[in-house]
Amino acid sequence: MARIVVDPVTRIEGHLRIEAQVENGKVTDAWSSGTMFRGIELIVRHRDPREAWLWTQRICAVCTMVHALASVRAVENALDIEVPDNARLVRNIISASQYIHDHVVHFYHLHALDWVDVTGALKADPAKTSQLAQSLSEWPKSSTTYFRGVQQRVSRLVASRQLSLFTSGYWGHPAYRLPPEADLMAVAHYLEALEFQREFIRIHAVLGGKNPHLQSFLVGGMSTSLDPNEPQAPLNPERMDFLAQVAQSAKTFVDQVLMPDVLAVAGFYPEWFALGRGPGSYLSYGAFPQGGIRDTSLYFLPRGILLHEDLSRVHPVDPEKIAEYVTHSWYDYREGDQVAKPPAEGETNPRYSGPRPPFAFLNVEEKYSWLKAPRYDDQVMEVGPLARVLVAYAAGMTEMKTAVDGVLAHFKAPPAALFSTLGRIAARALETQLLANHIVGWIGELRNNMQSGKLAIHNGEKWEPATWPASARGYGLFEAPRGSLGHWVEIENQAIKNYQCVVPTTWNAGPRDVHGHRGPYETALLGTPLADPERPLEILRTVHSFDPCLACAVHVLDAQGQVRGRAEART
């Protein structure tokens, strides 16, 4: 019996540590720990709620914009503000492009090297690689010459003995199983995807001024005014053309590169459809309103909960049932560590009680993480693309059903195969494709509004703080690419009194709760085979399939009272 530690877990956002107990080549228990804390909710207290989005967006830049959107929604909810249709559309387009960007980067740059041996590419036959690529896709970059060039580039890198990012990979590990030609094709697409993501996200530059950390959100709408006749308008016909063109290129890349690659790679690792099984209950807040924000029945991706791997019933979501434990987290609750507290009444008093650094192991019997353990109705929930896809599938969303059934048929697998490491990967790719199919249409809708003179982009009725009630509370829910995200705000005397976030990776990477129930990562790692425990590649496969984002996951709720009259100081 041995305890192994993976810290830092790399190719993720933020600071994650995994400790695992290994017996007979298998993981028998696991602990997930977030090892960084900033306290951003505490920092936004007493500030102007209209600018909270600028601050909270900095929770994470890999998921840039998601906290900005949740934040403006929370304040709009508190102050009862409806945003104009154009703002809804711009927000949906920004969000959809974030999904596409994030998912592509995740597959190629954060996850692929768990399945693809870069050095394997050296042994490939470029002609056969070209045949393989052409058998999978229409993508034009598929000639023998092209792949030979990529191979030469890799072999020069290896010969120079300066492998840069590839220096420390688990190359030659027995768990790698792609034929060399597939390795070479994947390395080529890794490089292409680096360029693709950069070009594609220029959509955010147009709609947000910059990426990462867009700067066009406003409580009440967006700053991107549109006008068919003004060349200096942030959005005009020329920029609409640009958006449409970039969106179209994403559809091509996703259809011709991402999707075929995901299917091809998965085909070589079928046993991972049976590994990495999560807690079995799934939560999605739903995303992409097609009407008012309150009309959740019109969301493009539906809201709902699945319990115990049962796809026959979608349960409604009641935000009141969300609560967080700190039993194994480095915080105290005044009522003691046995209770779970809902975000609206959240409380966080950071109190580190782990070993003094430098340390070799955490004390996992006690508190061991900066993440709390959120629960829904006291149940562990998995969130993210798999949860969204399963909820949409179970809710009967036709387009999703067809897509999912197509993939299952391709692998001759039952729906239960989706509750797995590869299930997460497949779901993420399917969702990317779905959004790449729709983003072009949403840009078209925005253009139609512009052409027909429907130009409202901001609702300024409640912009002036003088129009606000003395106190107000609200929340904003959103499905970030990594899963369910909620911000809760309390406003008093025109300033933030309390601010709280419950974030995707907290759901997935959180520690045990008062009942000793493991968080989703901890559960999914059980039974993971390790061919070489010194090089725990298989642990990375399952952890990465969730797409961890730790900067998001650690936050503070309502530390009691040390903030000194900031609001007065700044007015």
Next chain:
Amino acid sequence: MALHEPLPEALEGRGISRRRFVRFCSAMVGMLALPEHYVGQVIQALQATHKPVLVWLEFQDCAGNTESILRSADPPVAEVLLDLLSWEYHETIMAGAGRQAEAVLERVMAQDTGQYIAVVEGSIPTAEGGVYCTIGGRTALDIARQVCSHAAATIAVGACAWDGGLVRADPNPTGAVGLEEAVPGIKVVNLGGCPHNVANTAAVLVHYLTFHEMPALDQFHRPLFAYGQLIHDQCERRAHYDAGEFVEAWGDAGSRKGWCLYKMGCKGPDATYNCPTVRWNSGTSWPVKAGHGCIACASHRFWDTMSPFYKPLPSVPGFGVDVSAEEIGWGVVGGVAGLTAAHAIGSALRRKAGGPEGGAAPPPEKPA
């Protein structure tokens, strides 16, 4: 080296065409405001066969600066990460994890000691013995001290690594500070911004690779070529400011005409950065172009000194509107070492108007 010489094999192997390479080198020389004859030297330096090693440390960060690096167009991101330098440690994107990742840092410090470039992203917590950020069981402070003190050059990217950034904003729950404060005595180049703009970072790296030293810096150790000019002086909406044409409400007719955002809280008159000229995402746009004011994200301690972000600056007179340069006196120009004349005058005006000093402001005292 003459420009017509054939491209060395090493470069061809990277799939870089001669013409593009030369164009890139010239662009860098232009951006760094170097005389044109340096192009040859830049070309030569970038063709070196042994690539300098770079390690990128992430502490209390949001990975915004990492994401920004991934947006590099010139040179293309794959070349930055694989070819220009040997980019060996960078948690968000490196292949290895855990022990294998830590081993890279140890090897670099042993084998390349005094020769590698260290880049730091994110602030460093100092409260409670540094427990607010640990990697591999060690504190950020411990790692920063060790890695940066053995580096040939250290670059702090983004507001957090420079001055503590958002994490350090009041009430600074974790005692976060920037790198210079956390590890006193090391030489740091600060690339402020939230995040840094990769166009500037690429230029700094190229400068370093060519001359083995950093470009000219201001009093905050920021490169002058990027941080020496007022946003307001480079802004495409400046003519509207001078003409008194302002956006008065979000989404109004003025906002559709691209009028000045001063009344909506724009901090451009009080902030320096080359954001309006370099722009973001391959030069596609910048915040003002998307209709939102500047938040002065490259100014010192901007989260505390420049917020509330929607509150207009105390009136800042424009040149020629109600105060002329002569009235301020040119003497002030020489008095502010290293800053451009425009910024010096701008600062003097702000002092006169009683406004905050922006980029030149001293760190504010923490409220008692």
